[in-house]
Amino acid sequence: MTSGRTRLLDAASKLLVAQPAHEPSTRELYEASGVAAPTLYHHFGTKEGLLDAVVEQTFGDYLQRKQGLLRTGDLIEDFGAGWDLHIEFGLTNPTLYALMYSPGRTSAAAATADAHLRAGLERMRDAGLLRVDVDTAASMTTGMAIGCVTQLNRQHGSIDDPAAEATRAALIEQLTGQPSARTTPAQAARVLLRELPKRSRVFTTAESALFGQWLLAIAEDEPTTPTPEGNRA
Known part of the structure; x- marks a missing residue:
C-alpha cells in the first residue's frame, strides 16, 4: 500500500506538471492525494515542507x-x-x-x-x-x-x-x-570592423578598404529571427 508521504509527493508533482506556474494550495494537495491534513503535517510539517521535498x-x-x-x-x-x-x-x-x-x-x-x-x-x-x-x-x-x-x-x-x-x-x-x-558570423564581423582601424599598419589602404567591404557585407547579413505564430502576453 502506498504511504501517505509518497501519495503527497506524487500528488504535488502531478499538480505542478499539470500547472507548472501555479503553486498548489493545501486543499488541492489534500484532495489530489486523498490524505487528511495531519498526514501532511506529520511527514512534512507544512505545505512548504512538502514543496521543498518535491x-x-x-x-x-x-x-x-x-x-x-x-x-x-x-x-x-x-x-x-x-x-x-x-x-x-x-x-x-x-x-x-x-x-x-x-x-x-x-x-x-x-x-x-x-x-x-x-x-x-x-x-x-x-x-x-x-x-x-x-x-x-x-x-x-x-x-x-x-x-x-x-x-x-x-x-x-x-x-x-x-x-x-x-x-x-x-x-x-x-x-x-x-x-x-x-557568436554569429555577423557579430564577429562587427567586432572586426571596430578593430580594423587599429590595425592600419597590417594592411595597405586598398587591402583595408576591401577587407572592410567584406566584413560589412557579412555584418549586414544577420539572419532574421522567425516570428512565432500568435503573440505572447
Missing part, C-alpha cells in the same frame, strides 16, 4: 540528466551546455525554481546546484580558462541564471530566446575572455 526530488532527476551529458573535452562548451540545461529546468519548472532560489529560503537543491557549478568552474580555473576567481565566477553565473530564468518566465520566453542567447554569450565572454561558441 524540489529536491525533481532537481535530483535534473542532475541525473546533467551528469549524463556527453563531456566533449571542451570545458567552455560543457559549461555552456550546463547553463542551457539549468535554464531549461527553470523554464520547465517555474514554481519549483522560484522556491529553490527564494530569498531567505534554505534549499538543499540550490546548495547541490552550487556545488556542481563550482566543480565545473574549478576545472576551468585549473585549465587556465577563467580570468576571475571561482567565487566571483560562481556568483556571476548563479545571479545571471536566476535573472535570465525569472525574466523569461515573466515573458513566457524559451531557451532559444535572443535574450537567453545574449546572456549566455556575455557570461562566457566575461568569465573566460573568449567569445561564446554561439
Whole structure:
C-alpha cells in the first residue's frame, strides 16, 4: 500500500506538471492525494515542507540528466551546455525554481546546484580558462541564471530566446575572455570592423578598404529571427 508521504509527493508533482506556474494550495494537495491534513503535517510539517521535498526530488532527476551529458573535452562548451540545461529546468519548472532560489529560503537543491557549478568552474580555473576567481565566477553565473530564468518566465520566453542567447554569450565572454561558441558570423564581423582601424599598419589602404567591404557585407547579413505564430502576453 502506498504511504501517505509518497501519495503527497506524487500528488504535488502531478499538480505542478499539470500547472507548472501555479503553486498548489493545501486543499488541492489534500484532495489530489486523498490524505487528511495531519498526514501532511506529520511527514512534512507544512505545505512548504512538502514543496521543498518535491524540489529536491525533481532537481535530483535534473542532475541525473546533467551528469549524463556527453563531456566533449571542451570545458567552455560543457559549461555552456550546463547553463542551457539549468535554464531549461527553470523554464520547465517555474514554481519549483522560484522556491529553490527564494530569498531567505534554505534549499538543499540550490546548495547541490552550487556545488556542481563550482566543480565545473574549478576545472576551468585549473585549465587556465577563467580570468576571475571561482567565487566571483560562481556568483556571476548563479545571479545571471536566476535573472535570465525569472525574466523569461515573466515573458513566457524559451531557451532559444535572443535574450537567453545574449546572456549566455556575455557570461562566457566575461568569465573566460573568449567569445561564446554561439557568436554569429555577423557579430564577429562587427567586432572586426571596430578593430580594423587599429590595425592600419597590417594592411595597405586598398587591402583595408576591401577587407572592410567584406566584413560589412557579412555584418549586414544577420539572419532574421522567425516570428512565432500568435503573440505572447
